[in-house]
Amino acid sequence: MEKDWFLQIDxxxxxxxxxxxxxxxxQKKQVSPPYAVVANIQTQGVGSRENSWVGxxxxxxxxxxxxxxxxxxxxxxxxxxxxxxxxxxxxxxxFGSRVVLKWPNDFYIDDQKIGGMITNIVADSLVCxxxxxLAASDGEFGILDIIISKENVLDKFFKNLEKxxxxxxxxxxxxxxxxxxxxxxxYNNNHKILLSKCTLESDGSIINNGERIYSLR
Numbered sequence: 001m002e003k004d005w006f007l008q009i010d011x012x013x014x015x016x017x018x019x020x021x022x023x024x025x026x027q028k029k030q031v032s033p034p035y036a037v038v039a040n041i042q043t044q045g046v047g048s049r050e051n052s053w054v055g056x057x058x059x060x061x062x063x064x065x066x067x068x069x070x071x072x073x074x075x076x077x078x079x080x081x082x083x084x085x086x087x088x089x090x091x092x093x094x095f096g097s098r099v100v101l102k103w104p105n106d107f108y109i110d111d112q113k114i115g116g117m118i119t120n121i122v123a124d125s126l127v128c129x130x131x132x133x134l135a136a137s138d139g140e141f142g143i144l145d146i147i148i149s150k151e152n153v154l155d156k157f158f159k160n161l162e163k164x165x166x167x168x169x170x171x172x173x174x175x176x177x178x179x180x181x182x183x184x185x186x187y188n189n190n191h192k193i194l195l196s197k198c199t200l201e202s203d204g205s206i207i208n209n210g211e212r213i214y215s216l217r
Contacts, residue, residue: 008034014041018063019118019129026065026122036064038154042131058135060115060150063188065125075167077189078123078214079204081105085117086174091157097146100180103195103206104215107132111183112142167204175200175216188213 008031015021018037020164025031042055055061068077075083083102089101102108115132133143134150181195188208198206198213205214 001053009036009038009206011072012037012039014043015127016044017038018041018061019127020044021121022063022065022129023120023122023127026125026127032063033065033067034070036158037060038150039064055131056133056136056138058150060130060132060134060153061123062130062154063127065122065127068121068124070127071126072164076203076214077126078216079104079167080119080126080128081215082174082204083170084119084161086170087165088117088130088132088157090173091153091160092144092146092148094146094156095146095152097144099144100177101174101202102184103178103181103186103198104204108184109142111144114142114144171202171204186213 010031011206012018014020018039022035022037025092026033026035039055039061041057042061055082071080072083082101085105085107086101089099089107092099092107098109099114100108101200102113105117105119106113107117114137118129120127120201122127132153133141134136134141134148134153135143137143179201181198184195186193186195186206188211193213194207198208200206201212
């Protein structure tokens with residue numbers, strides 16, 4: 001992750017999905033990493049387990065692509081969503097939020113989900129798609145507990161990424177906060193798993209009943 005690697009940022013008024021938009025442009029070789037896409041409105045956002053993520057104006061809709069060669073050498077790709085989501089979580093906390101990161105990629109305020117992150121591999125790039133309710137939700141989900149512009153969030157988040165944290169640095173902090181997951185659950189092959197019964201491993205995986213599970217997001 002080189003200095004000023006996010007000079008290419010594409011700002012869109014509206015898009016079906018920043019993630020789909022960016023993946024298509026990468027596949028067609030119309031852009032190359034490092035590259036980011038930000039939209040004011042997202043009409044067909046992609047959530048966890050292929051669920052939709054409703055987008056309202058004022059919320060954060062972001063996707064960015066990094067070369068696989070630019071990622072931390074000690075980062076296991078299956079745990080990339082944890083790595084980047086935790087950096088964004090820390091960014092929001094610095095602004096005063098109480099947001100927590102639920103394994104492996106969801107942002108929560110208390111018991112309400114306010115957003116999430118999904119990662120995909122496209123050719124030699126890692127694509128991260130982010131959606132966070134900064135200003136509005138449909139009632140099913142929550143809203144960030146502080147008032148902040150997406151411009152401020154993006155500026156600080158990108159600057160934090162430029163610091164090139166290692167996986168070890170990020171994981172050491174996330175591990176201390178894993179207890180926040182005790183009331184949450186996740187899914188593995190459509191089976192519901194209580195995170196309170198899981199142990200977190202140093203590579204970002206969890207162990208449940210002797211089975212090692214990696215993030216598939």
